[in-house]
Amino acid sequence: MGNINAVVNFETADDGRIAVISLDNPPVNALGHALRSGLVAAIERARDDHAVAAVMLIGTARAFSAGADISEFGKPRKPPSLIDIVALLDTLAKPVVAAISGLALGGGFELALGCHYRVATQSARVGLPEVKLGLLPGAGGTQRLPRLIGAEAAAEIIIGGDPVPAAKALALGAIDAVLEGDFRAKALDFTRAKAAAGGKPPRARDREDKLAPAKADPALLDRVGEKLLRRVKGLPAPKACLDAVRAAVNLAFDEGQKKELALFMELLTSPESKAQRHVFFAEREAAKLPDMPASVKEKPIHRAVVIGAGTMGGGIAMCFANAGIPVRVIETEQAALTRGLDRVAENYRIAISRGSLTEAEMDKRMAQISGTIDFGAVAEGDVVIEAVFEEMDLKRRIFADIDRLAKPGALLASNTSTLDINEIARATKRPEDVLGMHFFSPANVMRLLEIVRASKTSFEALATALSIGRRIGKVTSVVGVCDGFVGNRMLARRTTQAEMLLLEGALPWDVDAAVLAFGFPMGPFAMGDLAGLDVGWRIRKARGVKAAISDTLCEAGRFGQKTGAGYYRYEPGSRTPNPDPEVEKIILATSERLGIKRRRIGAEEITERMMYPMINEGARILEERMAMRASDIDIIWIYGYGWPVWRGGPMFYADQVGLSHIRDRLAHYAANSTDKMLTPAPWLEKLAAEGKGFASLPVQTIAV
Numbered sequence: 001m002g003n004i005n006a007v008v009n010f011e012t013a014d015d016g017r018i019a020v021i022s023l024d025n026p027p028v029n030a031l032g033h034a035l036r037s038g039l040v041a042a043i044e045r046a047r048d049d050h051a052v053a054a055v056m057l058i059g060t061a062r063a064f065s066a067g068a069d070i071s072e073f074g075k076p077r078k079p080p081s082l083i084d085i086v087a088l089l090d091t092l093a094k095p096v097v098a099a100i101s102g103l104a105l106g107g108g109f110e111l112a113l114g115c116h117y118r119v120a121t122q123s124a125r126v127g128l129p130e131v132k133l134g135l136l137p138g139a140g141g142t143q144r145l146p147r148l149i150g151a152e153a154a155a156e157i158i159i160g161g162d163p164v165p166a167a168k169a170l171a172l173g174a175i176d177a178v179l180e181g182d183f184r185a186k187a188l189d190f191t192r193a194k195a196a197a198g199g200k201p202p203r204a205r206d207r208e209d210k211l212a213p214a215k216a217d218p219a220l221l222d223r224v225g226e227k228l229l230r231r232v233k234g235l236p237a238p239k240a241c242l243d244a245v246r247a248a249v250n251l252a253f254d255e256g257q258k259k260e261l262a263l264f265m266e267l268l269t270s271p272e273s274k275a276q277r278h279v280f281f282a283e284r285e286a287a288k289l290p291d292m293p294a295s296v297k298e299k300p301i302h303r304a305v306v307i308g309a310g311t312m313g314g315g316i317a318m319c320f321a322n323a324g325i326p327v328r329v330i331e332t333e334q335a336a337l338t339r340g341l342d343r344v345a346e347n348y349r350i351a352i353s354r355g356s357l358t359e360a361e362m363d364k365r366m367a368q369i370s371g372t373i374d375f376g377a378v379a380e381g382d383v384v385i386e387a388v389f390e391e392m393d394l395k396r397r398i399f400a401d402i403d404r405l406a407k408p409g410a411l412l413a414s415n416t417s418t419l420d421i422n423e424i425a426r427a428t429k430r431p432e433d434v435l436g437m438h439f440f441s442p443a444n445v446m447r448l449l450e451i452v453r454a455s456k457t458s459f460e461a462l463a464t465a466l467s468i469g470r471r472i473g474k475v476t477s478v479v480g481v482c483d484g485f486v487g488n489r490m491l492a493r494r495t496t497q498a499e500m501l502l503l504e505g506a507l508p509w510d511v512d513a514a515v516l517a518f519g520f521p522m523g524p525f526a527m528g529d530l531a532g533l534d535v536g537w538r539i540r541k542a543r544g545v546k547a548a549i550s551d552t553l554c555e556a557g558r559f560g561q562k563t564g565a566g567y568y569r570y571e572p573g574s575r576t577p578n579p580d581p582e583v584e585k586i587i588l589a590t591s592e593r594l595g596i597k598r599r600r601i602g603a604e605e606i607t608e609r610m611m612y613p614m615i616n617e618g619a620r621i622l623e624e625r626m627a628m629r630a631s632d633i634d635i636i637w638i639y640g641y642g643w644p645v646w647r648g649g650p651m652f653y654a655d656q657v658g659l660s661h662i663r664d665r666l667a668h669y670a671a672n673s674t675d676k677m678l679t680p681a682p683w684l685e686k687l688a689a690e691g692k693g694f695a696s697l698p699v700q701t702i703a704v
C-alpha cells in the first residue's frame, strides 16, 4: 500500500534530495487509472519539492510496467492519460531515471522513454509489443525510440513487437546502463550522480542526431517496410507502425506525436485489434479450470519419459529438453530409437542453420534427451507420455505395463488424437493419474496442447499437466473426451465439406485459395498433402468410411508431398504445390461416376462452407460441455491450426458475423446436401434466436 494511493508510493533518500516513486500494481504494473493518477500526483510532488534534485521511478522485480491496462481498452478513457504523464515528465527540470527490472513493455516502456535516463537489470527486457494487439505504441513510443536508436532499429522493434534483452537495448542506445548487484542501491547511485552533475536533463524528444541516416536516405524506411511488412499481409497495425516511425523522421516532434495518436485511435476501433485483444485474454483464461479447488497442488516434475520415438514422440521429447527437463525416450527396437534420436538431432541442426539456435545450445538440449529400449525406464518418470501408433489394443497393453512400472503418483498421459482416454485409463489401476496430452505436429513447434480430462482424472493430475504445459511453453486448453476432442472434431467437418466441394464443382486450388485469402497459412488440400493423405486413408479404412476423391488419389499412390504427388504435383525437392491436370481429371471422373452435376462454385460459398460447419460443430462441443468456453475453442484453432489471430478464432469470428446469418447459411446448405451435420446445432439456433453470441455463454465445467 503506497502513500500516494494504493499502487504508488513516494519516499525520499539522501535527506530529501532524491525522490523515489515506486509502482506497485500487481501482477505486472499495468498502467490502469489508479497507477496513472498516482504517478501524476507523485511526479508533481517531486517537481514542487524544492529539496528534491532528482527522481527515480522504480517498479517491482517482475515488472517496471507491462504497459497500458488492456482491459480498459474499448471503455471511456479516464484522464490522466499516459501521454499526459510523459508530457509532465517533459516539463521537469530535474533528472528523472527509470529503474527497470523485469519487464518494461508497451506503455511501460514509453513511460521509461519519457524519463531522462533508463537503467536496467541484466535480466530486464524492454519492448513495444502493441503490434501484437493490433495497435501501435500510442504514448510517444514511435517518436522517442527512433530519436534514441535510429529509425531503422526502432521500426524493427516496433513492427516486430518482440521484447529486447537489456544488453541489446544498451548497445542500441535505448537504455543508458545495465546495473549489476543490488539494483535499487545501484540505480539510486546512478540517480545521485545525475543529480550531482546538474545541467539540463536530456529529453528524447529533443534528439535529432539518430534520425540523420533516415533523413538523408528517404528510401530507407521503404526498404525496411518491404522487408518487415511482407510477412503480415496487409494488416493495418504493422503498416501504421511504419507510418508513425516515418512521421518521427519527417515531422517535428509534436506533429509526429499527433500523427501517432491519430493512427492509434484508428487502430483501437479496428476489427483486427478487437480480435487480437480478445485472443490475449482468451489465451490466459484457457489455462484456468473453473472447478479446480484452490487447495490443489501440482506434483513436482523433475524427469519425463516419452514412449515412442516417432515424429510425435521425438517432438515431445524436444519440448522437455528445450525447457531444461531431462527426458527419457523409450522404443522397442534399437534401430527405431536411433532413427528417432537422429531425427531430433536433425531438427536442431536445421534450427542452427536458420540461426535460431547455437551449437552450444543444441548440445545442452541433446544432453537432456537419452534413449533406451528398456521399458523399465518408465519408473524414472514423474510424467510418462505415450506417443505410439493410434491403436487401442496397443495403447491398452502399454498402459497396463506403465501401471506396473511407473512410480506411484506419476502423471500418465496419452498423446492420442482420436482414441477414448477413458478406455485407456481403464487399463490401469490408477485412472485418476491418467489424462490426454494432445500435442500438435510438429510438437516442438506448434504452441497448442489439448489436455483431455477423462472421467476419473484427478484435479492434481490436471494441475500438473497445466503446469507442464506452461513450463514447456505451450498454450493449454482442457477439453473433454469425444471423437477428435475439440480441434480435430471441428476439422473433420471442414474436411467433409472440402471433399464435397470438389465433387460439386470446385478444384483443390480454388478451395485452398479461398482459405488462404481468409488468412490461414495453408489451405486444407495443401495441408493434407503435407501431412500425408495415407494417414486419413488408413483411419477411414479401419472405420469403413469412404472419401471418394482422397481414396482414389491414395489408390493411385498419391500420398502427398512424400510421394511427389497428392492433390497437387511437386517438383523433386520442392514443397511448392502445383495444380495438376491429372487431379482435375480424377475429380471430374469421380463426380461423373457418382452422378453429380458439377457447377461453378464462387469463393464466398467456399469460404462459408469451410468455416460455418466448424462453428456449428463448435456449438455442439459447447452444448456437450467438451470445452469450457467458446474462447477456448478460439485458442485451439489459433494455436493448433493457424486460424488467423486477427480474426480472433472461429467462435469470436462467428459472433462478429452474427449467429443468425450463420444459422441461415447453414440451413440453406443443409437443405441442398447429404451432409446432415450442416443442420444448425441447437445452441446455434438458440443463441441466434435470442440475438446473442457465443461470448454470452457462461464458463462451464467439462462433462465427465
Ligand code: CAA
Pocket: 027, 028, 030, 066, 067, 068, 069, 070, 071, 082, 103, 105, 106, 107, 108, 110, 129, 130, 133, 135, 136, 137, 138, 139, 281, 284, 285
Ligand atoms: N493489461 C492488463 N492485464 C495484463 C497486462 C496488461 N497490459 N499484462 C498482463 N496482464 C495480466 C494478465 O491478463 C494476467 O492476468 P491473470 O493472472 O488474471 O490471467 C496477469 O497479468 C499475468 O500475465 P501473464 O499470465 O501473461 O504472465 P507472464 O509472466 O506469462 O507474462 C507479460 C507477462 C509478458 C507482461 C504478458 O502478460 C504480456 O505480454 N502482457 C501484455 C504486454 C503488452 O502488450 N503491453 C502493451 C499494452 S498496450 C499499450 O501499452 C498501449 C500504449 O501504447 C498506451
